[in-house]
Amino acid sequence: MTTISGSLGTARLGRRVSRRRRLQPSTHVVLGLLAMLVLVAVFGPLLAPHSPIAADPVHRLAGIGSPGHLLGTDGQGRDILSRLLYGARTSLLTGLVPVGISSVIGTALGMFAGLAGSKLNALVMRVLDVFYAFPTVLLAIAVGAALGPGIRNAMIALTVVFVPPVARLVESAVAAVRGDDFMESARSSGASRVRIATRQVLPNVVAPLVVYCTSLIGLSIVEAAGLSFLGLAATPPNAEWGLMLNDGRNYFFTNPGVALVPAVAVLVSSLIFNLTGDRLAVELQVDRKELS
Amino acid sequence: MNVRAIKKAESARVPRSDDLLNVYGVSKTYGNGVKAVNDVDVSVGRGEILGIVGESGCGKSSLVRLLMRLNKPDTGSVYFDGHDLLMMGEPQLRRMRRRFQLVPQNPSTSLNPRLRVGASVAFNLRANRWGREATRARVAELFELIGLDASFAQRYPHELSGGQIQRIAIARALATNPDLIVCDEAVSALDKSVQAQILNLISDLQQSLNLAVIFVSHDLEVVRHLSDRVAVMYLGRVVETGPVGTILAEPAHPYTRALLASAPGAGDVAPLEGEPPSPVDPPSGCPFRTRCPDAISACADYDNAPVEITAGHLARCLRVTPAQDTVPTNPRRTA
Amino acid sequence: MTSVANGDALIVRGLNTVLCQGKSRLPLVRGVDFDLRAGRTTVLLGESGSGKSISARSLLRLTPRSMRVSGSAVLDGTDLLELPERHLPRYRGSRVGMIPQDPSVALDPFRKVGRQILEVLRVHKMVASRAEGRQRTLELLSQVGIPDPVRVSKAWPHELSGGMKQRVAIAIGISCRPAVLIADEPTTALDVTVQAQILRLIKSLQDELGTALLFITHDVGVAREIADDVAVMYAGVIVEHGPAAQVLNDPTHPYTAALLAALPGRGRKRGELLPIPGQPPSPADATLTGCRFAPRCTRVRPECTAQEPELLHIGADSGHAAACVEVSNRVKVPA
Numbered sequence A: 001m002t003t004i005s006g007s008l009g010t011a012r013l014g015r016r017v018s019r020r021r022r023l024q025p026s027t028h029v030v031l032g033l034l035a036m037l038v039l040v041a042v043f044g045p046l047l048a049p050h051s052p053i054a055a056d057p058v059h060r061l062a063g064i065g066s067p068g069h070l071l072g073t074d075g076q077g078r079d080i081l082s083r084l085l086y087g088a089r090t091s092l093l094t095g096l097v098p099v100g101i102s103s104v105i106g107t108a109l110g111m112f113a114g115l116a117g118s119k120l121n122a123l124v125m126r127v128l129d130v131f132y133a134f135p136t137v138l139l140a141i142a143v144g145a146a147l148g149p150g151i152r153n154a155m156i157a158l159t160v161v162f163v164p165p166v167a168r169l170v171e172s173a174v175a176a177v178r179g180d181d182f183m184e185s186a187r188s189s190g191a192s193r194v195r196i197a198t199r200q201v202l203p204n205v206v207a208p209l210v211v212y213c214t215s216l217i218g219l220s221i222v223e224a225a226g227l228s229f230l231g232l233a234a235t236p237p238n239a240e241w242g243l244m245l246n247d248g249r250n251y252f253f254t255n256p257g258v259a260l261v262p263a264v265a266v267l268v269s270s271l272i273f274n275l276t277g278d279r280l281a282v283e284l285q286v287d288r289k290e291l292s
Numbered sequence B: 001m002n003v004r005a006i007k008k009a010e011s012a013r014v015p016r017s018d019d020l021l022n023v024y025g026v027s028k029t030y031g032n033g034v035k036a037v038n039d040v041d042v043s044v045g046r047g048e049i050l051g052i053v054g055e056s057g058c059g060k061s062s063l064v065r066l067l068m069r070l071n072k073p074d075t076g077s078v079y080f081d082g083h084d085l086l087m088m089g090e091p092q093l094r095r096m097r098r099r100f101q102l103v104p105q106n107p108s109t110s111l112n113p114r115l116r117v118g119a120s121v122a123f124n125l126r127a128n129r130w131g132r133e134a135t136r137a138r139v140a141e142l143f144e145l146i147g148l149d150a151s152f153a154q155r156y157p158h159e160l161s162g163g164q165i166q167r168i169a170i171a172r173a174l175a176t177n178p179d180l181i182v183c184d185e186a187v188s189a190l191d192k193s194v195q196a197q198i199l200n201l202i203s204d205l206q207q208s209l210n211l212a213v214i215f216v217s218h219d220l221e222v223v224r225h226l227s228d229r230v231a232v233m234y235l236g237r238v239v240e241t242g243p244v245g246t247i248l249a250e251p252a253h254p255y256t257r258a259l260l261a262s263a264p265g266a267g268d269v270a271p272l273e274g275e276p277p278s279p280v281d282p283p284s285g286c287p288f289r290t291r292c293p294d295a296i297s298a299c300a301d302y303d304n305a306p307v308e309i310t311a312g313h314l315a316r317c318l319r320v321t322p323a324q325d326t327v328p329t330n331p332r333r334t335a
Numbered sequence C: 001m002t003s004v005a006n007g008d009a010l011i012v013r014g015l016n017t018v019l020c021q022g023k024s025r026l027p028l029v030r031g032v033d034f035d036l037r038a039g040r041t042t043v044l045l046g047e048s049g050s051g052k053s054i055s056a057r058s059l060l061r062l063t064p065r066s067m068r069v070s071g072s073a074v075l076d077g078t079d080l081l082e083l084p085e086r087h088l089p090r091y092r093g094s095r096v097g098m099i100p101q102d103p104s105v106a107l108d109p110f111r112k113v114g115r116q117i118l119e120v121l122r123v124h125k126m127v128a129s130r131a132e133g134r135q136r137t138l139e140l141l142s143q144v145g146i147p148d149p150v151r152v153s154k155a156w157p158h159e160l161s162g163g164m165k166q167r168v169a170i171a172i173g174i175s176c177r178p179a180v181l182i183a184d185e186p187t188t189a190l191d192v193t194v195q196a197q198i199l200r201l202i203k204s205l206q207d208e209l210g211t212a213l214l215f216i217t218h219d220v221g222v223a224r225e226i227a228d229d230v231a232v233m234y235a236g237v238i239v240e241h242g243p244a245a246q247v248l249n250d251p252t253h254p255y256t257a258a259l260l261a262a263l264p265g266r267g268r269k270r271g272e273l274l275p276i277p278g279q280p281p282s283p284a285d286a287t288l289t290g291c292r293f294a295p296r297c298t299r300v301r302p303e304c305t306a307q308e309p310e311l312l313h314i315g316a317d318s319g320h321a322a323a324c325v326e327v328s329n330r331v332k333v334p335a
Helices: A010-017 A025-047 A080-115 A118-133 A136-147 A151-178 A181-188 A193-229 A241-249 A257-283 B003-010 B060-067 B090-099 B117-127 B132-145 B150-154 B162-174 B192-209 B220-226 B244-249 B254-262 B297-301 B324-329 C052-059 C085-091 C113-123 C130-143 C149-153 C162-174 C192-209 C220-226 C244-249 C254-261
Strands: B019-029 B035-045 B049-053 B075-080 B100-103 B180-184 B212-217 B229-234 B237-243 B307-310 B313-315 C008-021 C024-037 C041-045 C067-075 C096-099 C180-184 C212-217 C229-234 C237-243
Touching: A025 A080, A025 A257, A080 A118, A080 A151, A080 A193, A080 A241, A080 A257, A118 A151, A136 A151, A136 A193, A151 A181, A151 A193, A181 A193, A181 B100, A181 B117, A181 B162, A193 A241, A193 A257, A193 B117, A241 A257, B019 B060, B019 B212, B035 B049, B035 B060, B035 B075, B035 B212, B035 B237, B049 B060, B049 B220, B060 B075, B060 B180, B060 B212, B090 B100, B100 B162, B117 B132, B117 B150, B117 B162, B132 B150, B132 B162, B162 B180, B162 B192, B192 B212, B192 B220, B192 C254, B212 B220, B220 B244, B229 B244, B229 B254, B237 B244, B237 B254, B254 C192, C008 C052, C008 C212, C024 C041, C024 C052, C024 C067, C024 C212, C024 C237, C041 C052, C041 C220, C052 C067, C052 C180, C052 C212, C096 C162, C113 C130, C113 C149, C113 C162, C130 C149, C130 C162, C162 C180, C162 C192, C192 C212, C192 C220, C212 C220, C220 C244, C229 C244, C229 C254, C237 C244, C237 C254, C244 C254
Parallel strands: B049 B212, B049 B229, B100 B180, B180 B212, C041 C212, C041 C229, C096 C180, C180 C212
Antiparallel strands: B019 B035, B019 B075, B229 B237, B237 B313, B307 B313, C008 C024, C008 C067, C229 C237
């Protein structure tokens, strides 16, 4: 203290300020948006004015704001708003499930690598690096194609894709505290490795992990929609945003709304998760540089 | 591994029965070639405070890690209360650990930043199978012992000052009623006015709990103040050990003399020339000979065991000879 | 702190530094006055957070943008704090030399030592030609006690030991024959034996060059070694100021006295240190009124919290002053 932080005297001040426990106003806004998204996903089917798959050939390709069809209809005359509301649930699931599973697997792997000796660490991390070297989209497509179409397979594909980055993040969070004095104290306490890992190391991993995974949900939604668009996830006539986007492709010049509405929905929901991640980073005092 | 070291390890002496910790001939060379600790003997009696003093890179922190069995020495042996820590299996060692505890150096990392400080103390108890209720009571008791209100247990480290954090680190070390605590530069990062609080605390606790303490520091004043005995380290070796009064009044090793003379305010003595050589490639023979004002050519080959000058006062120097009155009891002379 | 005498190199009056964070204003340095005289060493002594380093940086406006500096610092008839930004480089590093705390940070790791010194000389137009610059670089290096200037000038900073790097940093500090030299904890990062060398070097260079030296430290021992005058800082103000012998041997302000009593040293037995209770106040603590040391002071009285005491002289013309109600009440302070 005396030598470094003390010489500027601001370190201690900075800490005092950070004691604030109340959430910042912008966090409230973002959390409100997130709550709305979740509510839409849960209660969407109740809110939908029409069936998502009932075709009405008379009113094909109605524009946005048409009477009875707030967001218009698609090429088969299905109500876009209803399809959007039904699809929200699928989209949210394709965001949450792969990230949820991969965060558990990735954390286990990352903790193991972080706390193992240098040779095991190198082995695990280099293997993960091989996966990491592929662009996520390509990897998801490859795995998805190998498993065959279907929402479940798409989620498995995305889980496989997300494990390496999560493991890498966790490993670096472990590495950040591995050499700290408290770890040495923990080792000399007589505690088992497992106890040290769960009680001492894990609390240091949770904050960056939560922040990262929240942002990852946004990415997962986008990628799941992308897989559906390519026909690797949801199958017609199910209401799914990526699939809707694909349908709208054919009518882009006659009725752009058919493609634009689901595109905006994907964008907005992914954005909400990214913003939530950003706010969590601020509230949990996680340095975003650690995450990249 | 040189032949002498092997011989020494094989003939590992039986520990003196009254000592709590005995370290014989330990050496450690790291993967990067740093010879951190080189053939060191150290012992601590029950309820005794041993000060280890030396400059940065002298190997004192490495020695601490070896005698705490956080790291394995290449050669040598470590006995705690008569038990050979190097021969012990992992489960046995873990059970033994509650009896020797570490107080680390750096207040900014000595407590887990994401745990309430009470939980950091409780961790050591839970790890040693204390029940939930017993742990809670013991944590409260420990906070009282170190002079902090029990409400502090609910705080996070960043809400506390450096001195408070080091107090809690001491509470954590004392949690399982150890026989020995090892303070590795535990007050070096603190302000002087706060440092005094912690030094008094350690001294009080040592007396009331009859603790043995190993106090490692680069600050001779602090070591002098707290210790019963002192070991002076230079470049991986203990160059002199002895009762604190003897070392200060009649330092036998030229390095000890230089260290005493370098202390600020010690007076106008010519300071030591140069800086310690790299521990990757230490000088042959006596490691201090490159800076020693009294060095002679024979120092390059000097590799003898420490010479006992008076009872309990040992130095590793070519020029040191046992004092007259000890001659009859010294086997080397009588032989 | 009497009227402007001959030989005054730098006169600092009413130095204030305020940290602005959003709407909050935290005073870090509050109304600091001192004079630096040619050939004399003034030590700013204080614990971490006392504002000693910020005071020194404020003089050269090296503080971060979030800090606002006011007051005056007059050097050669020019107020450094009023000077337009573009004229500052003429003073920084030339009329006022700096010796950094940690030379391994201060030196550019990607340029050889000799080139770094040469550049300073060229920038401040101390030499007419490159050849002269090279000549002068070697002179400077040998002046700071480097035995092999030619080799060192061609070395990279990382090839040098801590003590050598600090010598190079000192060479840069004195390269432009400054009127004032500011050394901010220049030996804190060094080992004791090396610290003794560097302190010696700084003293002898100062005698040789006759510069005024402002030396910042938290170490009373170092202050004893080097100071002519001592200014003790606490919570952003100078609480005691005067000749080193008086301040450090016969302190008037209770804080100075308490700081000295907290130090381990000869003649103080184990457990007998007198720590200062509590922690230094945070500048963010708006509830404090009056003397900032009052909450920790053993001699506190009701009037202490009423008004912050001014720095008042003790005796007629001793140059010894303290900011304590005991002084204004002209009570003889027991030693």
